[in-house]
Amino acid sequence: MSTDQVTVGTRRLAPGAPGAKVTRLELFYDLVFVFAFINVTNASAKTLGQGGLLGSLLVLALLWTAWTSFATLGNVVRADRGIMPLFGFAAMAVIFVASVSLPEAFTDKPSGLPGGLVFAGCYLVVRNLQLLALWYAIRDDPRLRPRWHRIAVPPFIIAALLLLAALTPQRLFAGDAQTAAQVGLWVLAIAVAFGMSQWNRFEGLTVVSAGHWAERHAQIVLIALGESIISLGVGPGLEAGLPLTWPIIGAAALGIAVIAALWWIYFDSRAIAGERALHRVHGPARIALARDAYTYLHLPMIAGTILFALGLKRILADIGDPTGAGLHERVGGLDAAVLYGGVALYFLAVLGFQLRTLHRVSRLQVFSLVVLVALIPVGAVLPPFGALTLLVVVIVLVATMDTVRYRHHRQFLRQEKFDEERALEAGETEWRRRYLEQQHKSRPDHPPEVAYTP
Structure with a gap:
């Protein structure tokens, strides 16, 4: 409209x-x-x-x-x-x-x-x-x-x-x-x-506004990722009054690594490419793209992030066990399904977003998703620290391979986005300078910074 x-x-x-x-x-x-x-x-x-x-x-x-x-x-x-x-x-x-x-x-x-x-x-x-x-x-x-x-x-x-x-x-x-x-x-x-x-x-x-629509949905994904950090931060062992141990510090570092990889998978280039695709279409085509890529596919991104936060919260409960018994027990099928399945659901939604906006998904990306799902039974038989370490290795490797494979396309998108931001910043600075000059001319008894009253 x-x-x-x-x-x-x-x-x-x-x-x-x-x-x-x-x-x-x-x-x-x-x-x-x-x-x-x-x-x-x-x-x-x-x-x-x-x-x-x-x-x-x-x-x-x-x-x-x-x-x-x-x-x-x-x-x-x-x-x-x-x-x-x-x-x-x-x-x-x-x-x-x-x-x-x-x-x-x-x-x-x-x-x-x-x-x-x-x-x-x-x-x-x-x-x-x-x-x-x-x-x-x-x-x-x-x-x-x-x-x-x-x-x-x-x-x-x-x-x-x-x-x-x-x-x-x-x-x-x-x-x-x-x-x-x-x-x-x-x-x-x-x-x-x-x-x-x-x-x-x-x-x-x-x-x-395609920019507004894409930015709003990107920010709600950030909020979900922030909720994962909160789950990590208020987990057992990180609350006041409980002893700080090396396993807890290690688990916190691994949790941040997973969250950072999730951010990278979506925000590094796919979010930019999706917004560009939304800018290129108009009318009914824009309605359909905004609905499918954002209204529909961002919900499983949020759900996957929350599932990961839930699994992280439960694993931290075992790692933060004061008796130390939880460090050696198996994670179990349900907790592994939530932890690994949440990351897999997030990645699946990101690939769906990529397919809907860019109309292509590589075999390597599909294979990476299959590996994440296949590792659920493996994580179930590992102790909490081992299961979290395996997830970090896999998701960081997925993000790295994805970045290297599409490095030229990524560099082009990021440079284009940077040039756009610099142009907008220059235009905003020029508008503000002219506005302050006009205000100062109309009110010469006030300095420009005082005359500026939006």
Whole structure:
């Protein structure tokens, strides 16, 4: 959507522009998702063997739909202008409450509020706030206003399914049947959320700024990687009051190495190439690419990062065991599947992103993914430190081979990105110089730095 395609309802709002970047307020909004990701990891760690991991991933998928609505709204209209910050602050509060309810989304505590109902209510409220903000932004556009109703339908269907999941199964089923009914309704709600985005791909809203869209999704991946660092930092042995040992220091260094390799695999060149691909297409083709490469494929990147953080958290519990017994025990199949499987899922999503944006994936990259998956049973029989060391060797080797094989393409992309950033910096510096000169001429009694009042 170009800037002249939207009739903004009030002059106090600023429509999105093709060159728009992420605002600081949008980064502030993302802080609440940091807590949400941490709570997903913590809830999974406590109930990993009792199906808690599946429930946490379902919750993550619905939280993702709420986040993508933030990203879409911030692309249509600036999030820091007019009344838009009020919508964002209100949504932050509701998402925080929803994040608090994550551990009880499927299993209620006797003395507390029903977690499933709380989460369903919060989801409905936050999506309604986002819909209300979108209506406020496009209410004077005669072409988009009628289509708003198509966008408004799915959140109510999803909330109704979540309410059914919280209320109905416990009255009709018991035991495993109740859990299966709840999970089935949640899966149906997620299918509606993602299926309706496919159906509504031509509803009139498109990606105004390719740079904004790519940057927003890159930053949420950074937040997920940051959550992995938090899991590493608050792991056993690194908290105050526990002794610092060489195994803990070694595990911390290995954990950082894996996180750095995950960053490198996506951000070093693929994120740049994906943004370039999004810039090159327009109209329906841009809608489809933004949806497939970012809305769909960045979710498994986030999920894989959280799974790795969960596995790292559990392995650190063994390495930080004060008795030292955990250092010699086998990791086990479940923990190895989470640790290695999380990295493999992340790499699979990155390769899918590469295939969708660049239309090619090498055999070496596919082979590397197969090796990661095949090493899960190997890691299961190793002690914690050995399993983590093996993962570091493999993922660093994958990142290194990938970089060396495509070094010429990588150098071209990075140089192009550097030249673009330098040109933008020079243009911004020149604009600021002219602006300060104009301000100083209009107010000669003030020095330029005082006259500068944006």
